Amino acid sequence: MSDKKLSRRDALKVAGTAAATLIGLRMVKKANASESAPAGERQWAMVIDQNKCNGCGYCVMACRAHNDVSPDITWNPVLEAGQVGDKNVYLSRPCMQCAKAPCVEVCPVNASYYRPDGIVMMDYDRCIGCRYCEVACPYQARSFNWEAFTGNNPAVPEWGEPEVDRRPRGVPEKCSFCYQRIDRGLALALEPGVDPDATPACVVVCPTGARLFGDLNDPESSVSKALKENPTYQLRSDLGTGPRVYYIPAVAKKKA
């Protein structure tokens, strides 16, 4: 090796190290970015208090009406989750709107995508119906339209009026945090989570007030306060999906 000139091997080594460092830096930066919500954006989240939920299922019906969901499909099922003391505990499961959503990562055509406000959206016009998202979702939050939903929606008008188009046959569908209510509400200068017209239907209809909705970036929002004041957990947080739905676990009431 001559003393002044770099040999080809050395040049390759330098180039390789530089490339590896650059990629590494980019990955670190990316990882940091996904840690916290982007500043200045609204970040919607839901808190469900299992102490208050009595399993009435009103949320299921309101959801079906406002999102025009077929009776065969439930976006937001209420499941039995054991007992605490002598009380039955229920768990309502909307879409978790994961920060690192497996369904978005695997979709071959980008039909599932993140909105800047954190909602995981479905483009029903782009979806090819391969069902890989259904395979990847750990929460069974997606339901496939095995057949077209035709005819009357039995939840309408008792539980509300449809606000979005019915999904066609051959695509999976899921809860969207009632994005249509949020967007319309914001356009009317309403505050999602405070004003009923700008809040997801399941939150509005809940007779026990078990559901809270709001902006994680606003420290004064009901969800931010609830998260600060209560112990909460997320479903399958071990998977690293970063769900935006938090649960306040049911605790046995102390006998006075």
Place this chain on the structure above:
Amino acid sequence: MFKNLRSKLVITPWLIFLGIMGVILIAGAVTGILIFWKGLVITNLTDLVPWGLWITIDLSSIALSAGAFSLCAGVYLFGLKRYQPIARTATFVGLIGYTMAMLALILDIGRPDRFWHALVYWNEHSLLWEVTMCVMLYLTVLVFEAMPILANLEWLRKRLPSITSMMEGAHHYAPILAIIGLGLSSLHQSSLGATYGVIKARPFWFKPEMSVLFMLSAIVGGISVTLFASMLANRLTNKAKVNDALIERVAQFVGYLLIGYFYFRAWDALAQTYTYDPGRNEGLQLMTKGPLAFNFWIMEMFLGMIVPMFLLLYKPTRQNPFWRLVGLFLVAAGVVTFRWDTNISGFLVVMPFVPGQAIAYTSYFPSLVEILSGGAIIAYGLTAFSLGVKYLRVVDHTLVETEHESLHVMAAEQISI
């Protein structure tokens, strides 16, 4: 007049075969129309088992087409030129296999009218997107690679000799096509395994070796099916002419590859028994003791690996065409079973997301509609291959093709003595 026709029409085994295939194909076409008309609701697929028989057919036909890229790479890149006639058969098998996969996918996706979306809306992060792109591109490569084979059609030769000679000319690009084919195939054969391997929600799938297993089993199964088809064609018709010594050598190579595949598959299963991982061990239980136990132990391990390993590596059985044929068939059947087991095992274990809830199980058996339409896809493959043997000299080891363009390698410096 009818009497005349009847005297001319002799019922041969070939016609009986075509008749049976025709019936299956018509049944498949009818069920296919039914599926597009009624939707996937008439299948036994559910939200818990959204991928079933069709996906298995799709995975299997892609796996069994892997002989095309591996043998073409051997012949055109590694200089094993004398195996060129086998690579030729493998290319045709690959062309059929990939079109079979396309047919299965068109049935399976909910919106077949939007199949082209993957080409337009890219999610380069999705393994299924990568697989779709590679399969589309590789199918194009296969069409070019198969040009010289398709040029053998006597009907076309007589009428358009200029076209067929141009098609034969594609042979000159064989080494370049082999390089592209090797790249695209390595990508998507392993990515099909990774399609399952990256799904963290289903712990029995979630492991990096999934892609290695898919790649290895595809090469083993793909070469086996090509050899099996060549030998079977040779037994059934004089249109197929094989060089038995050539097939025997490749069969021995398959035997050695089987050892590697067996090692990986056994290691993959055994290593999981050391610790308990929720969901993963339940999946393993299904495979080793549950409803998939027969598939795993008998079809995959014993008949799919150990028996053919013996048949293909022990000289007397390998030299006996019958036992070699049996061995090659068992390998291919084992690979298909592996695809079925892999797909279904991840779905049958239903992972809970509610804290404290137990792991549940579900079941799946394909509906008649799925079986009939899936059977028609297989029948299409068999018919296409037989027609190839009869009219395109697909299995003809006496056929000497014009030498492909040799790669001109320029020496950097002239050596002067």
